Amino acid sequence: MNSSILKLAQICTTGQINQLSTVLASQLHISAPLCRVVSGKYRITKKKDRPLTYEMANPPHFIAHRKSWNSWNTSSLKDGLRRSETAVEDEFIRRFMNGTWHGLVCSEVIIKRQFNHIRVAAIIRRAVSPMKMYFLLGYTEELLSNWIQCPVTLELQTVDSFKDVVFKYI
């Protein structure tokens, strides 16, 4: 960020005003250095007892190498539609899932959009009976599809306990 402000100052002094707009549009960075060092990564604990799933264990720069995206949609492509709406909806779905399947979701909630269809995948702990799970399944699907106004399908997998998804401890 500092460097871009410096550049801005330089440009202003030299008086090339007409170039300013392009510079502003392309070079305004926010918290870029922080992103590279800290975000999406987990701090090592003293006792090395923080459990990480495979998804958590791989920092963001491994996306598309070792791990995959958590949201699959075309809104961020060129001329993509509904960028902000998609992001907000995804966040809503994630929070809704974590709240409805309280304490059961063991992984990130993966949201895949195809046409008007949203598929929500997650790994669930087998802490409640299958019957209750089916109730939650039906409830989540119906409520989300009424809220977002398109068909929503849940694609769940179950594991016995949280330990099954732990990849390593740091």
Place this chain on the structure above:
Amino acid sequence: MYSNIFLPRQWSRIACLCRTVSTVEAQKLPQNSNSSDGISPPPRIPRGPTDILQALAATVGPDPTAAHYKYHDDPYLIPLSNFRKRSYALSAEAGRKAAAWIRDEHADLFTTREWDPPGKKKTPYLNADPYIEAFAPRPIYNDESKVTEEDFNYTIQNALLEDAIKVYELLGGAQVISDELKIKFLQLLCFYNEKEPISMDWVEERWFAANTRERQAATWRLGGLADSIFTSMEPKTPEAYCAVIQGMAKYYQAERAHALAQEAIEQGIPLSTSVFNSLLSCIGFLKEGTTLRIEALKTLLSQMNEQGLTPNHETLTACLRSVSAWGGGKILQQIALQVIAEFRQIGIQPGLSAYYYLLCLFCKERGAQIDILTSILNDLEKREKLVPQEATDTNFFITAMGVCSDHLQNIDLAERLHKLLMKDDNYKLVGDAYKESIYYRHYITVTCRHAPFEKTLQLLDTLVPNVYVPEPSVMEEIIRTLEVGGAGDRLAQAWSQLVIFGHANRTRLVERLLDAFCNCYQYQDDEVKAKIRSAAADILKFGQMAEEKEESGDRRSPVQKLSATAISNIIELCSDVQDKADPGWDIVGEALNKLRAEQAMGVPARPEILIEVAKKAATVGKPGIAATAVTYLADCGFEEALTASVQTLSLMLNRTEEEVQALLQEDRTKLTSALHPSALVVAEAYHAMKTGTTLHSDSSTSSESDSDSSSDNE
């Protein structure tokens, strides 16, 4: 500058438009087969909106290896018993209902929908674009709602019966509503007899509803809302008459329906074909005796003719429905055949419902065996497509399979029928969950009884457990087949199936399985023998677990206990091991303890098993087990206990039987010091038996109660 670019752009657009217009035109024009340039594209086929989806779906056949698609594809969530199938599907639907309730209750929240294009202006209420009916909140009507005729129309269109009645009351009754809506409302009331139907949205609830046979009684609401609306209507239109008569006939209010029909005919009000159809199907409630009924049937048909109405396939079904409901016998069968022949003459082929009623009429449980199913199948197989026309169509396959299984006992016909059901999308004709399970019950029963063994196994592998979970009666049939076929491996599997299907608490079934184990144990491979042994051991453990559960109060219904014969079967199976250290002996010990503690019903049917076990245990070096077995035999008062104890002792002490006899005559106190404790127990059993029988020497057979009392006396 811009105009330069503008024109060619427009030009290309116009050219494009012209192209599309011409293609549309070309598609619309009917094509002659011989055009001038020799190219003749086929004429356009009009497609519906879902045709492509259906074509795609048709490429995927049913997959019996996977659970039904309504269940989640995860090992924890796949149901394997009938109870679970039902409860899982209904749970999911309950969840869906809960969500729908929240949506309806808080309809004001479910309004935002930022659809593309993003810049669209938002309104404060319902931004959905496109507006999708299925996702929109449904209105709730209560005493405070402000309603209009539009709401009334909406409730009628969507068959929301209770809501429609509420809105009707809120609107202010019959005086305010327009005649058109009044007729619609009356039709709705008559169709459902003022009872709220299960909504179309709840697929599972309808599937599992199991309203197998509606009550054949006059359930029409006399003096209800429908009646009052009808009386209030002035002048009464033909539609009103038709609706009320059909409603009455549908709910078996036959006399009033017929009276109203006569009244209408006298007043010169035209009635529809369906009115006559419904009248035809409730003749049985009007007249008694076959001849009178047949006469009434013929009069009604001729009345139809007088009114100038042509009968349709529903008329045929209605006639046959009436005829089949009047019992059986040659005369009625003749009538039915006549009716069918006459309808064929005017070009009406019998549908599935008609055939269903024919089967009901001809294939009675205790009647002569009449094979009309072959010709029916011949006819149906020739048809290109089975189109469902009436609700009773779904009864055909289940009844036909029942006929195959009970009446004709013909596996070939059953297979043909099943093939017909599996053809195209005929499977939707199977009806609901209840009918489906009965259909498969018949199919598997007839296959088990009459098909070659290999074929039966193949069928079982395909159907069980994803398509169909056998009920206890069918399971018994399957076990019998496996026993006869000598498939020990499968029998061992059958136990785990029983546990999974939730039949493991059914004592009769488990006993039957143990019997089957014993009967075909002899001629199995060693590997299979081991499997059977472990299955038998598991049965015992399962019983103990169930009892422990009962003691801790988890179960409400008491656990039925296995019979002594069944337990002795377990003992026989588990004792077939040579090694002393084999866990089989522990099971034998446990089973014997169970027998001794009188936790089993009755006494073993074959005491020789226990004798064998006692001898074997003595040879192998398990004197404790031998002693328990002999003591139990003595307790039960079997005559064989005497010789058994002598033989066991001789094996234990490694002496001849004479020596043992001599030893046993000696003084007890002396024996106590000399003998191993287990041997002593056997000796005591011998004495107990001896004194017991001598006590009751006058009775020729030592019955159970006698010996019980004698052992108590000791």
